[in-house]
Amino acid sequence: MSTTDGNSVAEEETDAEESVDSFRTRARTWLAENMPLLPDGATNQLLAREDESGERARRLQRFLFDGGFAGICFPAAYGGQGLSRAHQRAFTQESLPYQMPTVFNVPTLSILAPTLLDFGTEEQKVRHIPAMLSGDELWVQFLSEPSGGSDLAGLITRATRDGDVFVLNGSKIWSSGAFRSDYSLCLARTDWQVPKHRGLTMFILKIHQPGIEVRQIKMVNGTGEFCQEFFDDVPMPATDVVGEVNDGWTVASRLLFHERDATGGGSPYVSGVATAVAGQDGQRSDLLDLARESGQTADPRVRQLVAEARVNDRVQSQLVERVTTGIRTGAFPLPAGAIPSLFAATNTERHFDIGLEIAGAGAGAWIDDDADRWGETYLLRQGLSLGGGSNEMQRNIISERVLGMPREYAADRDKPFDEVRHN
């Protein structure tokens, strides 16, 4: 494996590079001269929602790239800046008042790019990493399938070899923003006569091409971020295999590690304010705002609830730091990444519960349609507890692979996949 994965990114500055202080000053000046300020009251999350096509994000990412501030922790050989996490943190802090292409953070730069760095050929890395950093390529992962969510290795989308190409047939689901994205890493079954983990291969797949249909899925709150894709005899060149043929599980496992790092808040490849996850920089204030706007800040019960949410957010970022440090120093095994992920998911559940409680009657019926809709937010309460590995899977990982408890019984273990019952 390459040594350019997230864990080898230096924590602090080294003598060889620009000091964090000097970098910070340079970033501050550059941001002021080049990046548009966030309009009053807007967040990058809100702006991203209005930028469905991703064109705005691509333009902003291009600014960063041309200015030498894209991919701060990526190797210089692939268009990055080759700097430390401390440099990235400084840049993110300086970037808070500005519009940032946060859509590129997850999954393109924090999940797909590091997986390619770990397993891609030199040609693949040169072809795609700089294009991601310059805003030309948005990526998604094609892993989950309609036939099963948690049992990823039991997938049934097939890639059949035909000379220099593999031919893809099947369907993928829960890819976020696939409609606006350019490429994916797609995991497909290439051998049905071996146990499930040993017959998978990872491919680079161009999304918009004949034979691929992308459909947006309407969620309970009306949004259409998630997609389903249908593949009908799509040819994939053998040169687009990532890692070894039939060793796709190794690549996918690494991808999932990067995903946990990204959703848990530990990825060094996230720039600007992260995702919905609290705590990387600054503290979310939505509940405090709600309490203020509804005139409840003197209510002892509301004060307890708002403070509880702040406690959870603070502890979440402290836990991310602890586990990230622990994995890097070897004090924790890699699967310990599931610890902050589970914390983040249960914290989100609690956060939305508290919002629902403070919103009171207004969660179910309201007059001012511009106000935050805590009832609607609540409908997607389980989002983070399902995506990127359900809480139940995270609990299996923690108990089995961190605490060393016995593995769950599996009927398909060591059986050729074509003898296993599946959907």
Place this chain on the structure above:
Amino acid sequence: MDLRLSDDQQLFRETTRKFLESTCPLETVRRLADAEPAGFDKKWWKRGAELGWVSMLVAEEDGGGSISGHGLLDLVLVAEEMGRLVSPGPLVPTNVVTAALARSGTPTQRREFLPGLVNGDTVAAWCLGTPVAGIDTAGGRVEAAPSDGGYVLDGVTGPVEAGGQADLYLVTIHTGDGVTQCVVPSDTPGVAVGPAHGLDLVRRYAQVRFDQVVVPPDGVLGVAGDAAADAERQLQIAVVLQGAEMVGAVNRAFEFTVEYASDRYSFGRPLASYQALKHRFADMKVWLEAAHATADAAARAVDVDSPLAAELVSVAKSYIGDHAPAILQDCVQLHGGIGVTWDHDLHLYLRRVVTDRSQFGTPGDHRERVAVAMGM
């Protein structure tokens, strides 16, 4: 444990653990509970002091000194190890008072009191005669009447940890103009100790009464009427040490509960093979690591007197105070009936964390402090 310990800190932690394991295993704790009115052996405390248990928050010129230059982070290691073995000894009150003297004491006060505390000959207790920093731990009140540049104290306070063993009291009171702190030797005329009870088997509490106790001008610590910041800092140190102690205690109980679940068979399978139980262990592991993380973050913030220290200390107390007892009760549940017997060690740990949870502010009290810190 903080994952970023230096080699010296690592060595110090191991030395402390070995010392505690060899001199005060759980059987000794149980014996002290019955046989030792003070809850700890004074000669043993002095040996601990020689290892540095009371020197970390005192400057070298005053006879103290730390391992890493960050005394509180070193002391946290002791608190964690003591939590691990539910050790006796007035670690929190003695260090809080020692730190207050080291920070705000006059040269005379430092010379008079610090050597005995640092070398373990004397111990100290903190008497809250008034609510401090939003925390109303004081049972009772102590009133202070100005007198000849000093004060005359009247009233009762407590339960005070080590109130019956202390040679020296730090009394925090409200005087007309603000918070004032006094140092009062326990043999001062008018000072009396009354009984109080504690949940922990080896942690002793007492009521401390002040009946027309004269505090001369040189008994005032820091600036009269302007000691609120000092008292806040004392509270922060106390809560940081409590947090570390709870983390150490819960960590040990979790360890032996995981072992138990692996060794114990039901229906021909180890308990640890049942998913319903595995998932509970996973949740406990998350809470435990989160408790570690927030305890360390609070300690680092207080160590450098960060502007965020007050909030982060209360974040830690709120989180750990809620989750440490919850983890221990789960450990009891996973042990089955044996977990609620006297002979099993779990209750020693449960007693310790419930005590720590309840003293120097409950989680709810500390959430209120967080609300204030948020500008509510």
